[in-house]
Amino acid sequence: MPRSELDLNPVQHITADAIGKPGQRVFYLQGWRETDIHPVTVIIEKVQLQTLATGLEQMLAEIVQQNPALAGLQADYDSDKMRITPPVDPLFRAGEMGLGYDAEEDQIVILVREIVMEDGDPEEASVVRFWCSRQQASWLAGWSQEVVNRGRPICPQCGQPMEPEGHFCPKKNGHKH
Numbered sequence: 001m002p003r004s005e006l007d008l009n010p011v012q013h014i015t016a017d018a019i020g021k022p023g024q025r026v027f028y029l030q031g032w033r034e035t036d037i038h039p040v041t042v043i044i045e046k047v048q049l050q051t052l053a054t055g056l057e058q059m060l061a062e063i064v065q066q067n068p069a070l071a072g073l074q075a076d077y078d079s080d081k082m083r084i085t086p087p088v089d090p091l092f093r094a095g096e097m098g099l100g101y102d103a104e105e106d107q108i109v110i111l112v113r114e115i116v117m118e119d120g121d122p123e124e125a126s127v128v129r130f131w132c133s134r135q136q137a138s139w140l141a142g143w144s145q146e147v148v149n150r151g152r153p154i155c156p157q158c159g160q161p162m163e164p165e166g167h168f169c170p171k172k173n174g175h176k177h
């Protein structure tokens with residue numbers, strides 16, 4: 001049995017965000033139901049967020065391909081509403097993640113399973129399921145891409161983004177710093 005199993009069905013809001021200095025950012029997935037007093041937050045890796053965003057976009061495209069009658073989605077999200085909401089009190093660190101679609105309810109489910117440590121029992125890993133509309137999933141996907149790409153630090157000398165391996169700064173005559 002999982003230690004805890006949480007079905008947010010449906011979420012009123014779902015988003016992702018990163019907190020911390022560039023290079024040391026921690027990524028979060030967060031959602032809540034209308035009745036939740038506090039947001040439900042889990043820690044995910046940057047690559048997991050990237051995979052989630054790509055997976056959602058693919059799934060959304062496939063759904064519309066199979067059901068052309070479905071209503072279209074608005075592409076633009078409100079960045080202010082997509083930022084993480086305190087308190088950020090993560091339930092666990094994400095391991096396995098999965099996606100599903102309930103055609104009857106026209107709902108997408110994002111399943112997040114707690115990471116299992118070497119000596120841990122996979123059966124006991126906690127589970128959260130975020131049930132969201134296609135619109136919410138689409139905004140989450142678009143915003144997550146933005147969050148992932150936001151990562152590169154900005155050079156204090158010239159204001160250009162720096163690569164992790166160093167940066168040839170025009171303000172320093174091309175010297176690496």
Ligand SMILES: [Zn+2]
Binds near residue numbers: 155156158159171
């Ligand atoms: Zn520079």
